[in-house]
Amino acid sequence: MAEAESRRSRADTARNRDQLLAVATRLFATAGGEPSMRAIAHEAGVGIATLYRHFPTRESLVDAVYRDQVTRLTAGARELLAELPAPAALRRWMDLFGTWIATKNGMLDTLLAMVESGEIAHAGTRTELLAAIDGFLDAGRAAGELRADVTAEDLAANLIGIFTVAHPHHHEARAARLLDILMDGLRTGS
Template identity: 80%
Template sequence: MEEADTRALRADATRNRNQLLKAASRAFVSAGAEPSMRAIAREAGVGIATLYRHFPTRESLVDAVYRDQVVRLTDGARDLLAQLPPPAALRRWMDMFGDWIATKNGMLDTLLAMIESGEIAHAQTQTELLAAIDEILDAGRATGELRVDVTAEDVAASLIGIFTVAQPPEHAARASRLLNILMDGLRPTP
């Protein structure tokens, strides 16, 4: 009986942690300023003690959300390629990238301080994201559906530019239009 209780507790703890990550992501997107830890716990439907048990500091929560989203982006590239042709996978990945950028809005001060202090390795994240873009570009080049002269750095710079001038969710329609224009430019000319 004790082993079953331990497994249930672990499953419950995992569920709470996942709820907290999702709630924090939503709170960071919708917040103009960094939301309180109490607001994030409330959004997740858990008590503040549960939040602090999983994430003892704001920095540990920001780090977990940031890393979770980087994994979603890198794994997402492979998952999308398994389901969609390369151009469609890239376009869908661009939307995921926009969501990632939007999440940073409500955690920007903490995130910048963590990058500055070396707690988050920005260069490592950049390398991982560029590799994800390259994976999709390589697949598109192999099928002839994406231009061979475009680099992952070109795509990343374009995405940063687009999401700087058209940050979702307020400007989602504009961002979508600009991403579609970018995709048109990524297709080879006949």
């Protein structure tokens, strides 16, 4: 009996953590500023003590959301390339990148302080994301579908520019249009 109860408790704990992470990600992406820890707990349907048990500080929550989003971007790149031709996979990934940018914007003050203090290694994340972009570009070049003269840095700069002027949650149609134009420019023969 005690073993079953222990398993149930661990499952509840994992479910609460996952729920907190999902809600925090959504609120960071859609809120006008950094949401309070209390608002995140309330939205997740847990008490503030449960939130602090999983994430003792705002920084620990931001770190978890940030790392989760980077993992989703890099894993998402591999999954999309396994399922779709490189141009279609890249275009779908651009939407994931936009969500990541929006999420970062919602936790920007805390994130910048963490980068400045060395708690988060910005250079490592940059390397991971550029490698994901290179995967799309390499696959597209090998298939003769994407231009050979575009670098991962070029594409990342374009994406950041697009999402600076067209926040994906406030100007979704504009962001989609700009991403489609960018994709057209990345294709061979454009």
